Amino acid sequence: MHEFLEAFRFIAHNGAIAGQPALPTLTHLALETLKVGAIGVAISLVIAVPVGVWLGHVHRGSFVAINLGNIGRALPSLAVLAIGDAFLGLGLTVVELALVILAVPPIVTNAYLAVDGVDRDLVDAAKGMGMSSAEILRRVELPLAVPLVFAGIRTAAVFVISTTTIASLAGFSGSLGDVIANETSYHFSGVLGAAICVAALALAVEGVLALVQRALTPRGLLISQPERARGRVADAVTA
Amino acid sequence: MTGVALAASGPVIPDYGSQSSSCVVHNHFFCTDWIANNWSSVLWPALRGHMLLCLAAVTIGFAISLTLAIAAHRYRRLERPTLLVTTFLYTIPSLALFELLVAPVGPNVFSAEIALVSYTLLILFRNILTGLREVPDEILDAAEGMGMSRRQTLWRVELPLALPAIVAGLRIAVVTIIALATIVYTIYDAGLGVPIHNALGEGPFKTELIAAGGLAIVLALLADALLVAAQRVLTPWTRARAG
Numbered sequence: 001m002h003e004f005l006e007a008f009r010f011i012a013h014n015g016a017i018a019g020q021p022a023l024p025t026l027t028h029l030a031l032e033t034l035k036v037g038a039i040g041v042a043i044s045l046v047i048a049v050p051v052g053v054w055l056g057h058v059h060r061g062s063f064v065a066i067n068l069g070n071i072g073r074a075l076p077s078l079a080v081l082a083i084g085d086a087f088l089g090l091g092l093t094v095v096e097l098a099l100v101i102l103a104v105p106p107i108v109t110n111a112y113l114a115v116d117g118v119d120r121d122l123v124d125a126a127k128g129m130g131m132s133s134a135e136i137l138r139r140v141e142l143p144l145a146v147p148l149v150f151a152g153i154r155t156a157a158v159f160v161i162s163t164t165t166i167a168s169l170a171g172f173s174g175s176l177g178d179v180i181a182n183e184t185s186y187h188f189s190g191v192l193g194a195a196i197c198v199a200a201l202a203l204a205v206e207g208v209l210a211l212v213q214r215a216l217t218p219r220g221l222l223i224s225q226p227e228r229a230r231g232r233v234a235d236a237v238t239a
Numbered sequence: 240m241t242g243v244a245l246a247a248s249g250p251v252i253p254d255y256g257s258q259s260s261s262c263v264v265h266n267h268f269f270c271t272d273w274i275a276n277n278w279s280s281v282l283w284p285a286l287r288g289h290m291l292l293c294l295a296a297v298t299i300g301f302a303i304s305l306t307l308a309i310a311a312h313r314y315r316r317l318e319r320p321t322l323l324v325t326t327f328l329y330t331i332p333s334l335a336l337f338e339l340l341v342a343p344v345g346p347n348v349f350s351a352e353i354a355l356v357s358y359t360l361l362i363l364f365r366n367i368l369t370g371l372r373e374v375p376d377e378i379l380d381a382a383e384g385m386g387m388s389r390r391q392t393l394w395r396v397e398l399p400l401a402l403p404a405i406v407a408g409l410r411i412a413v414v415t416i417i418a419l420a421t422i423v424y425t426i427y428d429a430g431l432g433v434p435i436h437n438a439l440g441e442g443p444f445k446t447e448l449i450a451a452g453g454l455a456i457v458l459a460l461l462a463d464a465l466l467v468a469a470q471r472v473l474t475p476w477t478r479a480r481a482g
Contacts, residue, residue: 003342073411074459076418079452082435086268086445086452162332166422169334170439180334180425188341195338199331206330 006189007196015193020185026176026197033175033201036092036167037160040099044156048104049149052111056118056145057137065112072105077163081170092174095167102163103156110152114145143218150213157209161202176201266443273446281434281447286454288429293416293462296352300359300412307360308367309393318368325361333358333419337426351423358419359412366408370401403477406470410463417459431455 010017015026055061080101084094118141126140168177179186179194186194262270274282311317331339333354340350374397382392398405424432431451438447471478 001342007342070410070414070463071460074414074418074456074463076421076431076452076455076459078421078432078435079418079455082439082448082452085439086448158330158332162334165332165334169422169425169436177334180338191338192342195335198335199339202330202332202335203327 003189003192007192010186010190010193011197015179015190017186017190023185024178026179026194029174029176029178029194030197030201033161033164033177033198034205036095036175037099037157037164037205040096040103040160040164041153041157043096044100044103044107044160045153047100048107048152049111052108052149052152053115053137053142053145055108056112056115057133057141059116062112062116065109068105069109070105072102072109075102077102077159077166078169081163081167081172085170090170090172092172095164095172098167099160099163102159106155106159107149107152110155111145111149114148114152115141117148118144144221147213147217147221150209150216154206154209154213157205158202161198161205165198263444263446266445268445269449270446274450277447282450282454285429285431285434285451286458288433289417289420289431289455289458292348292351292355292420292423292430293413296355296416296420297359297409297413299352300356300416301363301409303356304360304363304367304408307364308371311364311368312371312397321364322361325357325364328357329361333422334425337422341426346426348427348429351420351427351429355416355419355423359416362412362415363405363408366404366411367401370404370408371397373404374400399474402474403470406466406473410466413462413466414459417455417462421455431458 011026015023015029017023052065055065077098080098081090081094084090084098088094088097115137122140122144123136126136131139164175165177165180168175168181176194176198180191180198183191263273307317307321311321328336336354336357337350340353344350344353378396378400379392382396387395420430421432421435423430424436431454434447434451435455438444438451441447
């Protein structure tokens, strides 16, 4: 386990390597990774949430919404980046484009399932109370859909961090993947240290989003939610 | 065939002259003749390696997940810890997980397979377990009434009825693994990542990049379609209900 000791030493030195003063620090690279990823997730949210929520609200397009999720998974990040590189040349634009292509499908699929799956009796009750379609969406469907919508966002966020680091393999520089892709400068201890940081970053993002999801979930749903959400996701995947 | 033999005994620096058309020489966007010339020496070995990596990973992952899911179906207590561990593994980005395994296991096919298998577990375990749990109680009662043992019920009633959910999980797992296997080249020289990586280093020549990347995507979509077809054959009753 000598390698792991060396790797932790590398992390403790914040990515500094003796004799190579010009290398960026690990903190800097971690923040860059988060920045690139956050831009990608933000763009995806703006595109995917309205589409998924609207399709779910009108109960249409289930085939598209569900299969989109599977097609999104079928796209290898590296292949998307490589093909984007071939057509447009690699830069932040192509990386963000790849992130959006990979993050939109899970968000659309989950937002659709979340809103489409809201108990019809509740929607009928809201109608009976005289709510308009927009009010039903805003005051009934959306609050109840939050947990599952958020599950999609979490999946997307993890995809995005993973892909941002893979972008370094395609030659994009500006993430923790730079260290992993550059064993010549960093040696294996550096590569391993960066891998530990990437794993920690992904787990931290997942953890924070899980907490946000919990905070946004209506209190009434918290007790029964895990069971229901899980059953529902599997249902949907079956369809 | 002679081209391959020549290359093997030829100089270290490959002789592009023997096979380069004007398309290749002038770096046109996509050269079909390059594909034809390099299919048997570059693309097919990479594709075959890719398929073998994925097949092994999904088979092993399925065996482990099935065991875990059957255990968790019987003993509810096992569900939470299993989900916790598999979610943890699933969350670690692929590039990082491969490197983390290299330290204890080494840069070989075992590291690659352990990482790929670990990504199938969450998906397969969750879907198999949900499938098993969704079998209606009346059906289980009927099986018991017919004098079936617990084991018979599992293999002859519960698992067949869980097939749609299981295949749904397999679809996601297969497609995910085919996508992830392109990263395997960073630790072990196999899969479609190898030509993608080589192509990225080749500068303006884009054919190999598009061909290898495209093959990975087509492979995933084909595998997905194949599983859908398999499910239709294996579970005729789901169609009868839908129709």
